[in-house]
Structure formats: C-alpha cells, structure tokens
Amino acid sequence: MTSPPASIEELLPTQRSFEDIGEPLSQTTFVVVDLETTGTSPGAAAITEIGAVKTRGGEVIGEFQTLVDPGAPIPPMIVALTGITDVMVSAAPRIEAVLPAFLEFLGDAVLVAHNAPFDTGFLRAACRxxxxxxxxxQVVDTVTLARRATTKEEAPNKKLSTLARVFGTAVEPNHRALEDARATSEILHRMLERVxxxxITHREDLESLRNPMPxxxxKKSAMAAAVPSKPGVYTFRGPRGERLYVGTSKNLRARVKSYFTTGEQRRSVRDMLELAVGVDTIVCATELEANVREVRLIAEHRPRYNRRSARPERTSWVRLTEERYPRLSVTRxxxxPSGALGPMRSATDARLAIEVLQGAIGVRTCTTRLPITPRASARACLLKDLGACAAPCVRGADSGYDATARAAREALERDPTTVVSVVERQIADHAAGLDYERAAELRDGVSAVVDGAMRAQRLGSLARCSIVAVRPDGEWWDVVAVRRGALVGSERVRAGVWEAADRLRALTSDLGVDSPVLVEERELVSRWIETPGTRLLYVDGEWSSPVDGAGRHARWVDARRADRTVTGVLRRT
Known part of the structure; x- marks a missing residue:
C-alpha cells in the first residue's frame, strides 16, 4: 500500500453516501393544536377540549377533535368564554383515554400552537x-414566529384574533379548540411564506425562531446554498482563504446553515462567523472517514477556532532515558519512542504516572546524568536513607539499580502489575488512616499508568498490522481499510461487501515508509473496530492485546472515570 496521504484530499474517493436527510418545510408535517381548559395552571386546571389540524405542504391531511371530561365543574367565566358547559362534557372521555389517540395522531410531526408553552404545559402534565x-x-410557537413575520404597525399585538385579521383567515377564532387550530394553521403557513x-426553508431552520442570529x-446563510445534504467534513474559510474552523456532520447543508440560523451563543463561534466568507465541503463515504478527515485537516492546517487536535506534537509519552542509570522523563x-508509556491523555497524567512509578519501583528522581563510576565527591539524597532509591549516584553498578530499571521497563512496555500491587496497598493504608485526599491522588496516578499502558498496547498492536473490517448500518454496510492504525480507504455499500473489501485490501499493501499516524486517528480507528457488531474480514499481521497485560487492571481507570463523572454532576447541580 502507499503511505497515508500527505494531504487529506488524497484519501480514497467516496463511493456512496448516506441518503439526504434535510427536510424542506414544504415536505414537513405539522400538527397545529389548541386546547380549552378550566384555568391557566396545569397543576390546578384540566383540559376540556382538544382540537388539532395536521398539514403537509399547506394541505390539510387530517383533523382531531374531542371534548374532555375535566373531572370537576367548569368555572362560569370559562363557560362564558368558550361556551363549553358541564353538560357538554358529562359524556366525554377523560384525558387518560384521549391521550393515546392524540399522541398517535401527533406522531413525529412538528407540534405547533399559539402560545405553545401553555398548550404543551397541559399536555406534558397530563402525560406525566x-x-x-x-x-x-419539535415545537413551534406561532407567537414567536409572528414576531419575525409581522411588523408592529400591521400587528400591534400577536393575539390569535389579530393575526387572523392580518392574514385574512377563512376561519375566525372563537375559543373553540378545532376552530382555533384551523385558524392557527392558516396563519402558520402564511407566516412561513414570509420567513x-x-x-427559514427547512425543518432544522425552525430552531432559529427562538434565538435569531444578528x-x-x-445574511451569510447563502454560503450553505451549494452545500450538499450529505455526510462529510466542512471548512469555514476567512477573507484570505485561511481555514477558520473544521467540523463534521451527517448532513453538511443542515449543519452549515444552522450556524447562521440557530442563534449560536458561543462567543468564539460568533467571532468565526463574522470572519467567514466561504465554506468548503468534502463528502465522505462513512462516518469514520469524515472523523478521520477532520482530525487530519485540523492537524495539518491548525484552524484558529478549533481547539481539539490542534497540537498533535504536544502528545505526552513517559519513557526511560537512554543512559547507564536511566530515569523517567516525558517526551512529546x-x-x-519504542517502549514508551502512552500516549498519555494529558501532561498531568504523565506527571502522575511518573510519580507513581518512582514511588512504587524506586526509579531515581534526580535529573543529573550520572557517570558509570560515581565521583568521589558524590553525595546521595534523602531517598537513599529512606530506602526509596538504590542510589546509583554513590553506589554505581553495585547498587542493584539495574533490577529497578528492568522493573520499570516491564511496567512501561508490558505489565504494570508490580506497580499496581504496591500502590494498591498504599491506597488501602491511606484510606484506613482517613487520608482520603492522598488515597485519591495515588488512585489517579495508578490509573494514569494503567491507562497509558493499555493505550500503548492497543494502539501499538494496531500499528503492526493491516485490517479490513465491516459494520452493518441498517441496509447498508460500512467497509474500511486500515494500515498501521491509519485509515486508507472506506466504502458504503448495500451489496458486494467482499468485492469492496478486496478493493480496499489492495490499498493496504506494504509500499514505502509511512509517515507518522496521529494518535487521535488511531483512537478513532481502534474504537470503530472494537465496537460490537464490527466484523473483521482481513487481518494481515497480528492484532491482539496480551492476556497478562495492562487490561487486567482496567478497574482503576474505570474508578477514576466514575469519580470524575460524579464530581462533574455535583458541580453542575
């Protein structure tokens, strides 16, 4: 195979794409609902009537209407307003009998109401x-829509009766559910023509009604006009052609358009949109390919507004130095390098791992490059007296430090069990002494060691082989080819899986020397292959993790992750 593309555009051309998923408003189903109730509070009042109109493309395709027994007398003021009396609802069904039919009528349509929080509040309370x-x-409030579609001069207020007059509806609102729903439906479609x-031309654009963009x-939404409704990668460009931001989406057109219509609140994104003058897109065959392209583009061009993946050269690794009496250090x-622990998830994790390894194995902490034979003037530090270091600085080859170095290499390259056992006892001792803070620090440190070793083994194994794998997605099959952890091709097919696999396998033949593969790309590929349901069609080389490797101690990684999750929830609450 050729080496991974130097430029992302050189990746395998797409063979097929997902079906378009953008939905024009002309094809969107709306259910306009109106309720009559015994009061204004869902907790203290009840529904007396439901009326709903289902439309698509401006045409009525169904109606729903029923009186509802509220289970209590209707206040005289409500009777005067709606004309619905206790006698009229005495033989009507209760709301619990009405809800299943109404929810079936609603389906997955866009729910529309005038002053929608009122109607949805009663319906939610009844369901609960x-x-x-x-x-x-998805909910559309015609009051909110009217603020965009009408002026104060023509509609000084946004009451249903006022809007009916402005748009000249054939049905006049009269505080009966079905008639009001019919009038609201007419008003909805007139206003959609205006906006x-x-x-606002597609279903996803409706979200912008609640929080409009400046x-x-x-006005820059015209950038999305030529963008396909396909999955892939999008890149916003600045006035000098520079890449400002790279992202992925299953529907490129909808995602790009959403930036201009959904009231983006992030300051950095708004700043990016102020500068953007154009958008480029790359349609991808599979979601994995889109994610990989995004990572490579960010690493190659380092867009100003992308934070993730922007500095791959800063990835941390923990290694033993190349000297007679090696010590632990961080390399980026x-x-x-060969035999290094990692990639570490952060510089903090690298530091924690080094501290735990030093304490558990006795790796020297000094940073001086020691001579093979100690100098006559050499002096040892306090760790020698504490028995925490073999002190090769004063004892040289007779110190027994070679055994320490071998134990460190074993923990870094294969099995950290020795470290885990020592730290586990230390954690138990600190916990028994009620020193939970120190116990947690040690837990985080051993977790960093285990996690770094697990990643080294998983990604290292992936880097030593070529794989062609397939995963089902409904009636489609995603077929991908990987070499040394790099994605070299993907296809999405309905049939002919083995034919696609054979085509992609040809791309994994060993030709030339590969360029370095981004850690994040290897992680994406590894997670995709390891996801349940993925099937391996070809494996050239050996893809495995040692049974007696770091994975045996994954509980420490899980414990730290669980603790972080709980802490995050507590902070949010």
Whole structure:
C-alpha cells in the first residue's frame, strides 16, 4: 500500500453516501393544536377540549377533535368564554383515554400552537400524571414566529384574533379548540411564506425562531446554498482563504446553515462567523472517514477556532532515558519512542504516572546524568536513607539499580502489575488512616499508568498490522481499510461487501515508509473496530492485546472515570 496521504484530499474517493436527510418545510408535517381548559395552571386546571389540524405542504391531511371530561365543574367565566358547559362534557372521555389517540395522531410531526408553552404545559402534565411518555416533538410557537413575520404597525399585538385579521383567515377564532387550530394553521403557513426570505426553508431552520442570529451574520446563510445534504467534513474559510474552523456532520447543508440560523451563543463561534466568507465541503463515504478527515485537516492546517487536535506534537509519552542509570522523563511528539508509556491523555497524567512509578519501583528522581563510576565527591539524597532509591549516584553498578530499571521497563512496555500491587496497598493504608485526599491522588496516578499502558498496547498492536473490517448500518454496510492504525480507504455499500473489501485490501499493501499516524486517528480507528457488531474480514499481521497485560487492571481507570463523572454532576447541580 502507499503511505497515508500527505494531504487529506488524497484519501480514497467516496463511493456512496448516506441518503439526504434535510427536510424542506414544504415536505414537513405539522400538527397545529389548541386546547380549552378550566384555568391557566396545569397543576390546578384540566383540559376540556382538544382540537388539532395536521398539514403537509399547506394541505390539510387530517383533523382531531374531542371534548374532555375535566373531572370537576367548569368555572362560569370559562363557560362564558368558550361556551363549553358541564353538560357538554358529562359524556366525554377523560384525558387518560384521549391521550393515546392524540399522541398517535401527533406522531413525529412538528407540534405547533399559539402560545405553545401553555398548550404543551397541559399536555406534558397530563402525560406525566397518567404514565405516558412525552414524545419530545419539535415545537413551534406561532407567537414567536409572528414576531419575525409581522411588523408592529400591521400587528400591534400577536393575539390569535389579530393575526387572523392580518392574514385574512377563512376561519375566525372563537375559543373553540378545532376552530382555533384551523385558524392557527392558516396563519402558520402564511407566516412561513414570509420567513422564507430570512433563510427559514427547512425543518432544522425552525430552531432559529427562538434565538435569531444578528442580521449581518444571518445574511451569510447563502454560503450553505451549494452545500450538499450529505455526510462529510466542512471548512469555514476567512477573507484570505485561511481555514477558520473544521467540523463534521451527517448532513453538511443542515449543519452549515444552522450556524447562521440557530442563534449560536458561543462567543468564539460568533467571532468565526463574522470572519467567514466561504465554506468548503468534502463528502465522505462513512462516518469514520469524515472523523478521520477532520482530525487530519485540523492537524495539518491548525484552524484558529478549533481547539481539539490542534497540537498533535504536544502528545505526552513517559519513557526511560537512554543512559547507564536511566530515569523517567516525558517526551512529546506525534509518535512516542519504542517502549514508551502512552500516549498519555494529558501532561498531568504523565506527571502522575511518573510519580507513581518512582514511588512504587524506586526509579531515581534526580535529573543529573550520572557517570558509570560515581565521583568521589558524590553525595546521595534523602531517598537513599529512606530506602526509596538504590542510589546509583554513590553506589554505581553495585547498587542493584539495574533490577529497578528492568522493573520499570516491564511496567512501561508490558505489565504494570508490580506497580499496581504496591500502590494498591498504599491506597488501602491511606484510606484506613482517613487520608482520603492522598488515597485519591495515588488512585489517579495508578490509573494514569494503567491507562497509558493499555493505550500503548492497543494502539501499538494496531500499528503492526493491516485490517479490513465491516459494520452493518441498517441496509447498508460500512467497509474500511486500515494500515498501521491509519485509515486508507472506506466504502458504503448495500451489496458486494467482499468485492469492496478486496478493493480496499489492495490499498493496504506494504509500499514505502509511512509517515507518522496521529494518535487521535488511531483512537478513532481502534474504537470503530472494537465496537460490537464490527466484523473483521482481513487481518494481515497480528492484532491482539496480551492476556497478562495492562487490561487486567482496567478497574482503576474505570474508578477514576466514575469519580470524575460524579464530581462533574455535583458541580453542575
């Protein structure tokens, strides 16, 4: 195979793509609902009538109407307003009998209401009270829509009766559920015609109604006009052609358009949009390919507004130095030296791992390069007296430090069990003495060692072989080819999986010397291959992790991760 592409554009051309998933408003199903109730609070009042109109493309395709027995007398003021009396609802079904039919009628349509929080509040409360799951449909409030679609001069207020007059609806609102829903439906479609000029033309654009973008940014939505509704990678470019931001999406057009219509609140993203003058896209065959392309583009071009993956050369590794009496040190780079622990997840993890290794094995902590034969003037530090270091600085080859170095190499390269055993006892001692802070520090340190060793073994094994694998996705199959941990090709097919695999396998033949593979790319590939349901079609070389390796101690990594999750939840609450 040829080496991984020097430029991302050289990656295998896409063979097929996912089906388009952008939905124009002309094809969107809306259910406009209106409720009549005995009061204004869902906790103290009840529903007396539900009316709903289902439309698509401006045409009515269904209606739903029923009176509801509220289970209590209707206040006289409500009777005067709606005309619904206790006699009218005496034979009507209770809300628990009505909800299943209404939820079925609603389906996955966009739910529309005038002053939507009122109607959805009652419906949610009813579902909660009677054990029905609220479906969580997208909601459009015609009051909010009216603020975008009408001026103060033509509609000084946004009452339903006022909007009906502005748009000349055929149905006049009269505080009966179905009639009000019909009027609201007419108003909805008239207003959607108006807001199309603001770039609200697809279902995903409706979210912008709640938090609109500034006009100067919204006008840039024209950038999305030529973007395909396909999965892949998008790149915003600045006035000098520089790459500002790289991202991925299953629907490129919808994602790019959302930047200009969904009221983005992140300051950095708004600053990026102020500068953006264009957007480039690359359609990808598979989601994995899109993710890999994104990582490579970020590493290659280092866009100003991408934080993740921007500095791969800063990846930390823990290694033993090349000297007679080696010590532990941190090295940085895209790939670590042979026998190094890592890639570490952070510089902090590298430091924690070194501290634990030094304490558990007795690796020297001094940074001086020691001579083979100690100088006559050499003096040992306190660690010698504490029995925590063999002190080769004064004892030389007779110190027994060679055994320490061998134990350190074993922990770094293969099995950290010795370190885990020592630190486990230390943690138990500190916990018994109620020194939980120190116990937690040691737990984090041994977790960093185990995690670094596990990653070294997993990614190292992947780097020594070539793999062609396939994963089902509905009626499609994603086929990918990997060499030395780098993605070299992918296809998405409905049939002919083995034919695709054979084509991709040809790309993994060993030709030339490969360039370094980004750690994040190897992680993406490794997670994809290890996901349940993935099937290996070809493995050239050996892909495995040692049974007696670091994976035996994964519980320490899990414990630290669980602790961080709980801490994060407590901070948010």
């Amino acid at each position: 009270a009677h054990g029905y799951r609220w479906p969580g449909n 199309a000029a603001f770039g 006009e100067r940014i919204r 780079g895209v790939e670590g």
